[in-house]
Amino acid sequence: MREKITSGQNKRVKQWRALTSKKGRKATQTYLLESWHLVQEAIKAQQPLTAILGTAEQLDRHADELPADVDVFELTESIANTIGDTGTPQGIFATAPLTRDEDVDPAMATGVWLFLDYVQDPGNIGTMVRTADAAGLAGVVFGKGTASRYLPKVLRSMQGSQFHIQVVEADLHDWISAFTSRHLPVYGTNLDPQAKDYRDVPALSAGAIVMGNEGNGMAPDLQQMTTRNLYIPIKGQAESLNVAVAAGVVMFRLVG
Amino acid sequence: MREKITSGQNKRVKQWRALTSKKGRKATQTYLLESWHLVQEAIKAQQPLTAILGTAEQLDRHADELPADVDVFELTESIANTIGDTGTPQGIFATAPLTRDEDVDPAMATGVWLFLDYVQDPGNIGTMVRTADAAGLAGVVFGKGTASRYLPKVLRSMQGSQFHIQVVEADLHDWISAFTSRHLPVYGTNLDPQAKDYRDVPALSAGAIVMGNEGNGMAPDLQQMTTRNLYIPIKGQAESLNVAVAAGVVMFRLVG
Known part of the structure; x- marks a missing residue:
C-alpha cells in the first residue's frame, strides 16, 4: 500500500514530526530512522517497521528494496522537510517500534x-x-x-x-x-x-x-x-x- | 599592561573577530584560543602568546596565572560575545602565532x-x-x-x-x-x-x-x-x- 499525503496538517505527519521528542515517541511507541542508510540497515536486519515515508523520488529509487508488508507513505518535499532532526533531510524515513527492555x-x-x-x-x-x-x-x-x-x-x-x-x-x-x-x-x-x-x-x-x-x-x-x-x-x-x-x-x- | 577596549570598531577587535577565518588568521599570522582551559594549557606549556583578551571578570579571576610579558586587553561583555566560534563564549581568549611548519x-x-x-x-x-x-x-x-x-x-x-x-x-x-x-x-x-x-x-x-x-x-x-x-x-x-x-x-x- 502506498498512500499519498499532501497536507501538513495530516494526523500522521504530526505524529512523525513529534518523534524528535520523548513525548512524541512515547505517544506512538515508535521512533524515527532518518536517511536511506539507516532504513536500509533496518530492512537488512529484518527489523519490524511500522511505516516507511518518503518523497516520491526517494520511494521510487528504493522501491525494489522496500519490504512488501510495511505501509508506505508518499510525502511532498515540503512535508518531508519538516520531519526529523537534520536541517536538510534526504527525504526517506521509517518508523520502528521502541525496544522492549x-x-x-x-x-x-x-x-x-x-x-x-x-x-x-x-x-x-x-x-x-x-x-x-x-x-x-x-x-x-x-x-x-x-x-x-x-x-x-x-x-x-x-x-x-x-x-x-x-x-x-x-x-x-x-x-x-x-x-x-x-x-x-x-x-x-x-x-x-x-x-x-x-x-x-x-x-x-x-x-x-x-x-x-x-x-x-x-x-x-x-x-x-x-x-x-x-x-x-x-x-x-x-x-x-x-x-x-x-x-x-x-x-x-x-x-x- | 592591561588596556581597556570599549569600542566594537576598534582595529584589534576586528582582527580578533576575523580569526575564525583562514584569511583573518593569515593577515595577522595568529590564531585564537577560546576558553580558559585552552589559554591555561598554552601558558602551562610556555607557548608564545601575542595577546590575552577577556572580560574584566575573567581577567580578574585568572590574574595570578597570566604571564607578565603578554599584553592583556579588557573587553566589555558585548564585545567578547562577538569573538570566537562558540555562541556563548566563556569570555577569555588568547592569540598565538601560527606554527612555522x-x-x-x-x-x-x-x-x-x-x-x-x-x-x-x-x-x-x-x-x-x-x-x-x-x-x-x-x-x-x-x-x-x-x-x-x-x-x-x-x-x-x-x-x-x-x-x-x-x-x-x-x-x-x-x-x-x-x-x-x-x-x-x-x-x-x-x-x-x-x-x-x-x-x-x-x-x-x-x-x-x-x-x-x-x-x-x-x-x-x-x-x-x-x-x-x-x-x-x-x-x-x-x-x-x-x-x-x-x-x-x-x-x-x-x-x-
Whole structure:
C-alpha cells in the first residue's frame, strides 16, 4: 500500500514530526530512522517497521528494496522537510517500534556487554555502540544519566548497529549484580593510575566493561560493585582520553 | 599592561573577530584560543602568546596565572560575545602565532608520528591529536585534504594537545618517503580484510601510522608508499570503525 499525503496538517505527519521528542515517541511507541542508510540497515536486519515515508523520488529509487508488508507513505518535499532532526533531510524515513527492555534479562545474557554510566554526548554514545558491534560484543546497556538511544544524534552515530547487537536501557546496579553473581567479570574503568592496567587482565568471552561520564568517570558506588577497575596508562601530557576512544581501546584489547 | 577596549570598531577587535577565518588568521599570522582551559594549557606549556583578551571578570579571576610579558586587553561583555566560534563564549581568549611548519624536518623527526590523509571531520581530527598525545606519539602531520588545525572545532577537541606534541601541516608523500628512506616503518591503514592484522606487527618506537578519509580510507598512491598496510578485523556486523576510534586502537596497540 502506498498512500499519498499532501497536507501538513495530516494526523500522521504530526505524529512523525513529534518523534524528535520523548513525548512524541512515547505517544506512538515508535521512533524515527532518518536517511536511506539507516532504513536500509533496518530492512537488512529484518527489523519490524511500522511505516516507511518518503518523497516520491526517494520511494521510487528504493522501491525494489522496500519490504512488501510495511505501509508506505508518499510525502511532498515540503512535508518531508519538516520531519526529523537534520536541517536538510534526504527525504526517506521509517518508523520502528521502541525496544522492549523487559525482554532482556541480565540473568540470561551471554557474551560481552558494554555498560554506559552517565555518558552524555550523543556522538560518543552512538560511536561506542558502533564500536561494540565491530568488536563483537553482545550488547550495550544505557544506564542512568546516559542520553537516550532514540536521540537523532545517537541514532546517526550508531549507524544501524542497534540492529546488530542488543541496546537496552536499564539500571546498571541490577546488571552488575546479575553478572557478578554469575561469576562473570565486570571491569569498570577508572581515571586513577593506581587502578589495574587494562593490558593486565585476561581476554573476555563473557562479562562486561563499564564506561563512565566524560568528565567525572564512573559513579563511585558502581566502581565498588565491579570485579576490577581498569586504567589506560597515559604516556604523554594529555589529561585524559575521549570516552569513545577509551572504550574502543579497551574493547578491542579485551574482546575484538 | 592591561588596556581597556570599549569600542566594537576598534582595529584589534576586528582582527580578533576575523580569526575564525583562514584569511583573518593569515593577515595577522595568529590564531585564537577560546576558553580558559585552552589559554591555561598554552601558558602551562610556555607557548608564545601575542595577546590575552577577556572580560574584566575573567581577567580578574585568572590574574595570578597570566604571564607578565603578554599584553592583556579588557573587553566589555558585548564585545567578547562577538569573538570566537562558540555562541556563548566563556569570555577569555588568547592569540598565538601560527606554527612555522618549515622548522620541522621529516629527515630529523624522532619517535612515532600520526599522519592524517584527507581526514575531514574536525572533531575526529582533534580527538586523534589528543589521543596521539596520550599514547606518547611525537607529533601529527596534517596531510592534504585534512581540515585545518586552526579550525575552532579542531582546537576544541585537541584540548591543548598541540602544545604537548608537534602538529604540522605538510605533504605526506614527503614525510612517508623521508621515513621509509631512513628505514623507519610507516604503517598505513586499510579497509581491506586481506591487509595485515594490526596485532601482527611489532610495537613501534620510531615510525608512523597513517589514517585516511572517513569514507574512502587512505589514498591509493600513499598506500603504495608505506612499509605495510594494516587492518583492524571487524567481528560484528558494523561496516567500519569511526576513524578516531580506529586510530586510538592502533596507536595504543603499537605505541601506548
